[in-house]
Amino acid sequence: MxxxxxxxGNVSLSKEAPGLTKVLVGLGxxxxxxxxxxxxxxxxxFLCAASxxxxxxxxxxxxxxxxxSDGSVEHTGDNKTGAGEGDDxxxxxxxxxxxxxxxxxxxxxxxHEAESRKQxxxxxxxxxxxxxxxxxxxxxxxxxxxxxxxxxxxxxxxELYRNGAEWKFRAVGQGFKGGLGPLAKNLGVNL
Amino acid sequence: MQTLARGQKGKLADxxxxxxxxxxxxxxxxxxxxxxVSCFGLDGDGKLSDDRYxxxxxxxxxPEGALKMxxxxxxxxxxxxxxxxxxxxTIKRMVFTVALDGAGTMSDLGPCYVDIVIGGTSAARxxxxxxxxxxxxxxxxxxxxxxDMWRYSAVGQGFNGGLSAxxxxxxxEELSPAGAAKPAAAPPPAAAPPPAAAPxxxxxxxxxxxxxxxxxxxGGKVSLIKGGAGQQQxxxxxxxxxxxxxxxxxxxxxxxxxxxxxxxxxxxFWRLTNGxxxxxxxxxxxxxxxxxEPFIYLDKDDRTGASxxxxxxxxxxxxxxxxxxxxxxxxxxxxxxxxxxxxLTLKNGSQEIFVPLNSPDSRLTFCAICVIKKNGNEVxxxxxxxxxxxxxxxxxxxxxxxxxxxxxx
Numbered sequence: 001m002x003x004x005x006x007x008x009g010n011v012s013l014s015k016e017a018p019g020l021t022k023v024l025v026g027l028g029x030x031x032x033x034x035x036x037x038x039x040x041x042x043x044x045x046f047l048c049a050a051s052x053x054x055x056x057x058x059x060x061x062x063x064x065x066x067x068x069s070d071g072s073v074e075h076t077g078d079n080k081t082g083a084g085e086g087d088d089x090x091x092x093x094x095x096x097x098x099x100x101x102x103x104x105x106x107x108x109x110x111x112h113e114a115e116s117r118k119q120x121x122x123x124x125x126x127x128x129x130x131x132x133x134x135x136x137x138x139x140x141x142x143x144x145x146x147x148x149x150x151x152x153x154x155x156x157x158x159e160l161y162r163n164g165a166e167w168k169f170r171a172v173g174q175g176f177k178g179g180l181g182p183l184a185k186n187l188g189v190n191l
Numbered sequence: 192m193q194t195l196a197r198g199q200k201g202k203l204a205d206x207x208x209x210x211x212x213x214x215x216x217x218x219x220x221x222x223x224x225x226x227x228v229s230c231f232g233l234d235g236d237g238k239l240s241d242d243r244y245x246x247x248x249x250x251x252x253x254p255e256g257a258l259k260m261x262x263x264x265x266x267x268x269x270x271x272x273x274x275x276x277x278x279x280x281t282i283k284r285m286v287f288t289v290a291l292d293g294a295g296t297m298s299d300l301g302p303c304y305v306d307i308v309i310g311g312t313s314a315a316r317x318x319x320x321x322x323x324x325x326x327x328x329x330x331x332x333x334x335x336x337x338x339d340m341w342r343y344s345a346v347g348q349g350f351n352g353g354l355s356a357x358x359x360x361x362x363x364e365e366l367s368p369a370g371a372a373k374p375a376a377a378p379p380p381a382a383a384p385p386p387a388a389a390p391x392x393x394x395x396x397x398x399x400x401x402x403x404x405x406x407x408x409x410g411g412k413v414s415l416i417k418g419g420a421g422q423q424q425x426x427x428x429x430x431x432x433x434x435x436x437x438x439x440x441x442x443x444x445x446x447x448x449x450x451x452x453x454x455x456x457x458x459x460f461w462r463l464t465n466g467x468x469x470x471x472x473x474x475x476x477x478x479x480x481x482x483x484e485p486f487i488y489l490d491k492d493d494r495t496g497a498s499x500x501x502x503x504x505x506x507x508x509x510x511x512x513x514x515x516x517x518x519x520x521x522x523x524x525x526x527x528x529x530x531x532x533x534x535l536t537l538k539n540g541s542q543e544i545f546v547p548l549n550s551p552d553s554r555l556t557f558c559a560i561c562v563i564k565k566n567g568n569e570v571x572x573x574x575x576x577x578x579x580x581x582x583x584x585x586x587x588x589x590x591x592x593x594x595x596x597x598x599x600x
Contacts, residue, residue, distance in 0.1 A: 033360055034348035035327060080435075080530075118323075122198030123348060147338070150200040 020167065021096050022134035023160065025107050026087030029127035029145075038081045039124045040112035043089045044180065045073050046187045047102045053188030055101065060189045061091065062180070072097035073105070080112075082124070092134065093160065095167055104161035106172075106187060109145065110180040114153035122150025129157050131169065143171065154179045192306075195317040197347035202340055203275075206307060206314040209341065210276050213308040214287055214333065215267035220303075220321065222295025227354075228269045231361055232258055233284040238362035244282055246271070253278075258285065265308060275341055284336040286346070286361075290329035290354040297324035297349055305333040307343060317345035328353035352405055352547075359407070405545045406561070406574035415509060415570045416542045423509040423570055426563070427538040430457040430519055431501030432531040453526030455533065457502035460516040460591045461485050464565065468591055470582075471504070472520075481507060487515070506563070509539075509570045515563040516575075516589050519548075521556040528578070529553030535560050537572060544572060552578040559585050 027043040047059035047068060054060055061068055063078035072094050079088040093105060109129055111119050121127055127145035132138065149155055152175035159170045176183045181191055193206070203209060218226045232244025232253060239245055243254050251260040257277035264270040273285065287305060291297065300321035306313040317333055324330070327349030334344045350356035404413050417423055432455050458472025463485055471479040471487055479488035490503035506515065517535065521527055528551035535546040546561055555578040562573045579585040583595045 032348075034331065035351045035356075036325075036348065118197075120196070120198040122200050122344065123346075147200055147342075150198055150344075151196050 020133055020135070021094065023093045023095065024087075024132040024134045025091045025093070025158075026130045026132060027089045027109055027128075028087050028130075029082040030125035031082045033125070037113070037117040037119070039119060039127075040080045041082065041089070041124065041127060042078065042110050042112055042180065043075065043091050043129075044108045044110065044184075045075070045091050045093070046106040046108070046184070046189070047073065047098070048104050048106055048187060049101055050103045051188075052104075057189055059102075060184055060187075062184075070097055070099055072099070072102075087130075095160075104159050106159050107157045108155065108176075108180070108183055109157050110154040110176075110183065112180075114179055120151050120153050121145040121155075131158070141169070141171070143173065149173065149175060151175075153177070154183055156183065192313045193315040195315050195345040197317070197319065197323065197345055199317070200342060200344045201315075202342050203307070203335070204340060206309060206343075208309040208314075210274065211309075212273050212275070212335070213261070213264070214271045214273065214335075215265045215306040215308050215313070216269045216271075216287060216289075216304075216332065217267040217306075218289050218300065218303045219268070220295070220297075220300040222291060222293075222299035224291045224293030224295050226300075227290050227292060229288050229290070230258060230260070230271055231284075231286045231288065232278075232282045233286065233361060234281050235283045236362075237284060239358075240362070241281070255279070258282075265306070265311075265313070267304075267306065270308075273335065275335075284334055286331050287333045288329060288331050288357060290357060292354075295328075296351075297321060297327040297330055300324065303332075305345070315343070317347070319347055323347060324349065326351045329357040331357070352407060355405065355407065404543070405547070406572070407547070407549065409550075409574055409576050412571050412573045413544055414566075415539050415572065424540040426506040426509055428457070428504040428506065428517055429501055429536045429538070430455060430504075430533065430560075431536070432533045435526050435530040453531050454522040455502070455531065456520040456522050457489065457504055458518055458520070459487065459504060460514075460518070460586065460589065460593070461487055462513045462515075462591060463511050464513045465511075466513075468593075470593060472518075474520075474522075479504075481505070484511075486511065509563070512563060512570065513565055514589070516559050516585070516591075517561050517563065518557060518559050518585065520558075527551075527553040528555070528558060533558070533560075537561075546572075546574050546576075548576055550576060554578075555580055557581050557585055559589070562589075 025043065027041060029039060029041050032039050042063055044062040046054050049055050058065065058069055061073045061075050066075040074092045076090045082088050124146055128142055129145060130142040131140045133140055143157060154176040156172045156174045156176060158172055160167055161170065185191055216228055218228060220226060229247040231239055234240045246253065246258055246260050255277055257274045259272045261270045261272050298321045302320050304316050304318040307315045328351060330349035331346040334346050336342055336344065406413065415423060434453065456473050458470065460470055462468040467484060469485060471477050471489055473489065479485065481488045486507040488505055519533055528548060533548040537544040548558060557579045559575045559577045561575055564571050586593050
């Protein structure tokens, strides 16, 4: 059952998909049809400790650091234009492998060089982020970036956080000015 | 009145109306050409499947009158009336556009805006100007679209190819390049605000042409316009491309340094009317000859695509040509034809012909871009954009019959 998310909405993954162990966060968008610089959207994940910050720089999973050292998070690679059907970038999470001191995973979506290219999510056609239960391939939830984050250039999309024995999913939908750099710094990455 | 940024989207209901709205459009600019405002009523696939919903100066009302061009109103140059509940269910988007007919680009625009007017008052405004644009000759300024409910979007994106490219984007009929001017009685999309001035095919008296022609489609042809005294003029062929690696770095955390820029080579196979033939390209240092046969030469080997000049080939005596195949090769760098946006410009006196590589094959490194061929008294340029693994395969198709050996720079 797919739940359509709005900002601040809470979804208990264990309720939507009991026994969830493998999650895929997919990012997709259309190739630019008009003339101008390509739309290059990037998905990233931050493995955060109880402090709310990353334990080290290698906890920042993005196009230049595709796998976490413990194998719990894997990024499928940088798509620079949105070419291809479905998910153009994806991050796979094996919740059973996430170390005990990681209390939450923060997922973000940013537009590469948004300032210099003068782009925002509203200019991109059909930009979405979705969460899929990898075990049965069912889409748990989806967020429409083009519609609901039209004037943003970077945003913290959602969090997967521990709540006792289970994992919960919270839609954050918080826009962030300045792009991936300030967003990462804010979560403790040394840039 | 709410101020809208480019890219901003929202629900019409939040502005106070779910049915009748007006769109007031103010456009002005310093370009010498006229600015034509139109509206495209598109289907769910974003296509103009019904020509009667292309609203422009020659067709001001949609069949049921739900979409109308009203003329100047509320102090703006142009306005449209939209009765959403009267629109047929097939129309899911209305895109308000402006196109330049002739010289200039959208960077010449002065202060402009699109207002959503509800009950006679402006509810929201998307303001824009030439500073927001570059080489575009047609813009999708604003759009009303249906997605669960009616919404608006300040689009602010456009096409360098002008109205022709805009129509292609909407799945409409493409305007033909100069040399095959369509009659005014053609179906609405082709009879739209006149295409970039199409000169009459050169015949008899020489004409000065200020036209800039784009050969968008493969097979598109144009004849070279002769100079005074009916002589063929030298052709300046320029190849340019983008550097997709600009700003990107390689290695972990980008510590490997700047990614190498792509190296493209411009060259040609040539054959003169006397039967002599050859190849001109940087590989093997075959730069040609300006003052002796074949009177075709390469200017310089730009290895980065960063130079605003790109690479240049000069054909000084087109009258001696039987056939020339102009090609480009991707030689080095991590790029391929898919991500460099290669484009060829041919200048012949004041005539300019633009040949974009708009259907690139990123797997192949050799592209026959166009053929320059003698056709009776005329010299014609035909867009090919055919991709090959290398020289021999291209030669096989065009029949020059060269012998090929490996080379390097």
